[in-house]
Amino acid sequence: MTLLNNTLPEQRRGKLKALLEKGHTVRVLEAHNGLSGIIANNIQVKGESEGKPLIREFDALWESSLTDSASKGHPDIEVVTFDSRLQSINEILAVTNKPMIVDGDTGGDANAFEYTVSKLERAGVSAVIIEDKVFPKRNSLEPGVQQNLEDPEVFAQKIRRGKSVQKSDEFMIIARLESLIAGKPMEDAVNRAIIYLRAGVDGIMIHSKSKSADEIFEFAQHYKDICKQLNLNKTLVCVPTTYNQTTEDELSAAGFRIIIHANHLLRSAYKAMMETAKTILRNQRSFEADPLCSTVREIFKTVGFLDVKEKDQENEQTTNVPVIIPAAGEDPVFKETLYGKPKAMLEISGKTLLEHQIQTLNNGNLADITVIAGYGRDQIKAEGVSILENPDFKNGSMLNSLFIGKEKMRNGFIMLYSDILMEDAIIKELMGRQEDIILVADNSTQYHEPQEGNILDFIICKHQSKPARREIRFASENVVAKIGSKINPETASHEFIGLARFSKTGAEQLIETYNDVVKNYKGQFQESKDISRLNFTDLIQEMIDRGFVVNFMEIHKGWLEIHNAEHIALAEKSFSA
Ligand code: SPV
Ligand code: MG
DSSP, X not given: OOSTTOOOHHHHTXXXXXXXXXXXXXXXXXXXXXXXXXXXXXXXEEEEETTEEEEEEOOEEEEOXXXXXXXXXXXXXXXXXXXXXXXXXXXXXXXXXXXEEEEOTTOOXXXXXHHHHHHHHHHTOOXXXXXSBOSSOOOSSSTTXXXXXXXXXXXXXXXXXXXXXXXXXXXEEEEEEXXXXXXXXXXXXXXXXXXXXXXXXXXXXXXXOOSSSHHHHHHHHHHHXXXXXXXXXXXXXXXXXXXXXXXXXXXXXXXXXXXXXXXXXXXXXXXXXXXXXXXXXXXXXXXXXXXXXXXXXXXXXXXXXXXXXXXXXXXXXXXXXXXXXXXXXXXXXXXHHXXXXXXXXXXXXXXXXXXXXXXXXXXXXXXXXXXXXXXXXXXXXXTTEEEEEOTTTTTSOHHHHHHHTGGGTTTOEEEEOTTEEEOHHXXXXXXXXXXXXXXXXXXXXXXXXXXXXXXXXXXXXXTOOOOOTTOOOOGGGXXXXXXXXXXXXXXXXXXXXXXXXXXXXXXXXXXXXXXXXXXXXOSOBTTBSSXXXXXXXXXXXXXXXTTOOOEEEEEOSOEEEOOSHHHHHHHHHHHHO
């Protein structure tokens, strides 16, 4: 179901009358279920008229008894109950916003018709057309079928009863003349029209199964006279199924204000389905039937599945993306300052490093935060985070700690090193990215003097070129070719800041590679001396080597890593600013 055409009954019901009052000739197309309803409602052709662009579309929907019954595999003889029809009607209403005209068949007896009017009006239908035959009617198009006409006075009473129960003055009851279908003379149709108009109908439909439009044109002439005589201006309706060489313009010129193309979506779907089914049988596979079929994606698009996908992705991007902060290691530099506390508890401008990180993440709508603790585990205190423990933090690496949070990874996650501070804008930009694996990388690395004892994660990007002033870079080029701390800083294009995002797919790829490496390799691996000391960047390099695409989001400054006292001073300075 598409939500694009969402509307309310009271917003829709009056649309048909409004079109007619504006003098429009209303072009109507049949719909028999939700999907055909969406097509009839939304389809447009574009062209040009006298040098101006022109868009043509249908103005309203016809809920046909013939096609609703046929789509349920039934003949059009009022054997499909009104409640079943109402289900189709509601199905179509739910996905459309144009006015609907319902084919009410005979309407049953006057009591039944009152309920029909009440239910249709309540649902937002704009008009019902009832035909002056005896219940249960037979479809009008098949030659040689017995057509029993209702007594015109009985039918007129049904119209009065219907008009008496409607609540709004927007809803229309239209009487359908079956005289010509039943082989009666024109005079019978004209007399009946007068009786029904006097009973208060809002319009008259003249039906015909003739190949030529002559008889309905003749009726239209009489109709003008009747309306003049009765001093009424009531809508005239036709259904040009058999006389379909006659154009809408010709019908409009003859006085018809509603023109109903009554069964064409069902008939064309039937033909295509037959052809497709036979083609598959003949070829014993569906390949040859492909040209007869629309793509799955087109259907997905029409019924709103692609919108759902997009919203899911947006949701995934903005809410509930778990963040894992591996913070288990002991920091040799701050040993003295911290008195046994982990580095995440380092105070900067009155808040701990971890509290600063939580603040930034919360500002970016990220509230599912897991800290992996190890050294000084009991000293970690922060509100609004879960804490998991890596008991073996002394022997592993930061990567082992990260994988303690494996349960949080499955649907996509963010990894954040425990010792970096950054501006809110970086997280916000990261949340807007669509790639499966994305590392945040600073491009100011080339201007940095390497600092003694500072281990930095360098990146060489795939399409490296010396940064030029007037260079155009495309997002798709932001692919990591190499990552690691042993890369010569001179050749590096970027520095990985310790912030990465994995989509569900990206997380699956990461977990799969990790499991394989840990299980099947020993000894030295990528930049690590031993597999047990495997780093995050080693695993990423392994993924690149295996052909997974690792993207980076380029930033220029706006972040700090806290590796020594100088960094703390720098951070405090920027907080005070
Ligand atoms: C329908 O579409 O169900 C109609 C029109 O009533 S016709 O089939 O021509 O009778
Ligand atoms: Mg019908």
